[in-house]
């Protein structure tokens with residue numbers, strides 16, 4: 001497993017305040033900037049990845065680096081792929097150790113937005129590192145738990161973490177019994193070359209999702225035969 005820790009976080013404060021619904025020049029803006037300063041003084045975004053190769057393919061499964069994954073969509077997306085990159089990117093556990101007053105719902109919302117920005121820095125750095133180092137061109141990423149529950153069940157986080165190695169020791173990310181990651185602003189997945197614009201949202205029935213990046217695709221749903 002390779003670890004990336006030299007990740008700079010240079011927030012676009014105005015944009016971040018916009019996302020957090022904070023008006024520039026307001027009293028809230030001063031509070032928000034104080035939180036952001038605190039986060040910047042301790043936050044250390046990180047990422048880890050492992051270059052892996054496809055060992056075997058079945059109808060609904062694919063074995064990668066000796067670890068079997070069950071997902072028809074993953075297997076189909078990897079039909080013409082030999083090498084993949086398993087990864088985890090995180091805002092960094094340091095932000096969860098900051099002592100802050102509890103019970104302030106707005107401050108909690110802001111802190112989560114700041115953590116998300118740290119995660120964005122880690123993801124951006126990791127993507128640039130992988131595409132630059134391995135000359136990948138266009139890529140696709142799949143994440144356990146994204147899309148409808150049957151697309152790539154979240155329980156497959158266990159296999160993904162097993163494939164990566166000791167993620168907790170290397171970058172401080174832990175997996176709970178229910179397969180959620182801590183810190184909460186962490187993403188994991190498998191990235192691979194591909195130019196067919198796959199998005200898990202194409203296989204997600206959730207309505208009114210503010211994060212949807214692609215419309216539901218009935219033809220793709222049928223092709224992947226989820227039940």
Ligand code: SF4
Nearest residue numbers: 147201204209211212
């Ligand atoms: S529509 Fe929303 S919930 Fe569904 S996969 Fe996309 S981002 Fe996730």
